[in-house]
Amino acid sequence: MAVDIFEDIKKISPMELEHAGIIRRAKKTVGGYATYICKECGNGGGSDGDGLTVTKYGWGYNYRCFKEGKNYTAVDLLTVHWGIKDKKKLAERAREEFGLRADSYSFTENKKVAAPMSEQVAEPQRDYGEFYQHVQNQLAEFLKSTGGKFRGLMYEDLHAVGAGIATTADLKAVGENIPACCRCLILPHNSHRFLMRSISDNPKIKRGNTGGKKREIYNPYGVNFESAFFVVEGEIDAISIHKAGYPAIALSGAGEYRLLIKSLEEMRNKPAVRAIVMFDNNDGGAGQKDATAAITGLLGAGYKAINFILSPTEKYDANEFLQKDFLGFQERLKEIYSQANEEFEKMTVENAGSETLMEGTGIEKLADVFDDLDEMAEKLKGKLLKWGFAKLDEKLPMLPGCYLLGALPSLGKTTFALNICANICEQGGKILYISYEPTARQIAVKDLAGYWFRKIWNNHRDNRSPELVPTATQMMLEKYNAVYGMEEMKAVREELKSKRNNFYFLQGRKETAQDLISKVKPYVDSGVKFIVIDYIQLIKGDDSKTIREQIDETIHELQIFQSENDLVILFISAFNRENYRNYACIESFKESGGLEYTADAILALQFEYSSGESRGNIEKFQEKKQSRPRDVELICLKNRFGIDFIDRFSYHSAHETFIEKIDCNEKIADDEVDED
Secondary structure (H helix, E strand, O other), X not given: OOEOHHHHHOOOOHHHHHXXXXXXXXXXXXXXXXXXXXXXXXXXXXXXXXXXXXXXXXXXXXXXXXXXXXXXXXXXHHHHHHOOOOHHHHHHHHHHHHOOOHHHEOOOOOOOOOOOHHHHOOOOOOOOHHHHHHHHOOHHHXXXXXXXXXXXXXXXXXXXXXXXXXXXXHHHHOOOOOOOOOEEEEEEEEOXXXXXXXXXXOOOOOOEEEEOOOOOOEOOOOOOOOOEEEEEOOHHHHHHHHHOOOOEEEOOOHHHHHHHHHHHHOOOOOOOOEEEEOOOOOOOOHHHHHHHHHHHHHHHOXXXXXXXXXXXXXXXXXXXXXXXXXHHHHHHHXXXXXXXXXXXXXXXXXXXXXXXXXXXXXXXXXXXXHHHHHHHHHHHOOOOOOOOOHHHHHHXXXXXXXXXXXXXXXXXXXXXXXXXXXXXXXXXXXXXXXEOOOOHHHHHHHHHHHHHHHHHHOOOOOOOOHHHOOOHHXXXXXXXXXXXXXXXXXXXXXXXXXXOOOEEEEEOOOOOHHHHHHHHHHHHHOOOOEEEEEOHHHOOOOOOOOHHHHHHHHHHHHHHHHHHHOOEEEEEEEEOHHHHHOOOOHHHEOOOHHHHHHOOEEEEEEEOOOOOOOOOOHHHHHHHHOOOOEEEEEEEEEEOOOOOOEEEEEEEHHHOEEEEOOOOOXXXXXXXXXXX
């Protein structure tokens, strides 16, 4: 079936339009995102004016000029820039300029009616772009009244999919008649279709899609259909699963599975689909009946599909599970995703049927891999580095992989990473530290202060107090004391210099992931095996995408680089601000859904609380920040190489050093966890 070329033109990204000279960036940014000069009115061309703000939807990109109160698509922008009003000529030039495939489109699908070209590619009956902008502006204010969350979802989760809040008046203005005094959550499917859902679950307001064109699957994240993904009934369930770190689409009802099959058949290249169907386990059994039909239909169409029930013992859906127990929800999804991929691999091998089918595909039999295990073990033998902390080395071997370290400010993320680097240098390992915040000088002085402190701490014959060793700040200001003077500092510095010849430092600027890989590759080729990135959220991404989408793409590219070169990469990540009140969990990590899934191990630093101390007490949190030293826990939230664990440290923040408490307990007592 032919595809309307204008639907693909609307999906041309702002970056592509900019490179082609169609649009130019405005000086001003809005919310940290690039805006573009409006060619109609010049908005954004001077020192004032926001320019065209960009919002991404499943159907493509919307460009909004608030000065003129107009919305534009890429079709409109190309029409104005090229001055081509004839739709067919516009389509042909767009195909040539942006590499759109000629054999995928037709301009005369209806052979019985010889309608003009302009009618053949008419815009949708309704364009809700302006409505979407209006309701999105009301989202933040609404969340203030709900404690920052709606059905367990935060602003960044909802904003990423273009969600908004509509009043009765807003909905009536676009032709929706609902009872008075009600508000609805709006979830756009595309420019002409959206879901509205009553916030109060008013039984008089049914959950449903609206708009003037064909029904479509809900896929705001642009899920890659060639990797395993969840298929659920409701849009909010899909958002909930994405929040937990897994790809998902929604059908807007279990009976709409035929819509997915049709959408897949219409794609240019038929994808190798791996669908994890997870419909509701409701009392009437309708969800599971539809799930069976969906599996049959997908398999019959040549796709891989498998059915899972989220909770066999409970009747709740994905969003309800998220609200009740987010960590339990993540663990259940992890279990399902892992089991599903195992089943998909079995299907692949069973369908292959012969050795010739596997040639050139990169697929290999597991039976053949067993013969390589001895060679792999020999390759790693004697070459594995260690973290340099006894319990951490015992519980988490430093195998090649991606490791994630996160914490709130004042808990020493950079210092902990720097201590690990120092320990690796002692083992003769080569290190590359990529910093987007501390400079090389700051890192060097922190390293020197910590090295000097540990040198005295570990020398039991030295009766001097290590606490009197000058701090990094004091050394930068050349403030020494009667116990430790400048001359000793110079001697320690020369000693340390001889130990840091294999320690490389890169000051991060505005590189993309690919630019960063190009810079790093020569050092990896020269023997660097351990890389720290401080921190992952600051690597530049595609400005036309959400922060979460940018980070997901970045980590995907870096993970491939890591895997190809057998590297250990330690990603440092920020925490969400509100996490000082909570126990560290995977949800604490800021805008890093893809990284949480990709990481082989996830580590979090948090203050150690004794039994009876509340984590929700801000005064207690501030008190612990002032402690010298600070009692800190390192919690392993995910460990592909073993079991989760807790390690405890004394963090001497003034002296850039973590001292491991080697007699710590193996796990947290139940009364230490604050449910708040």
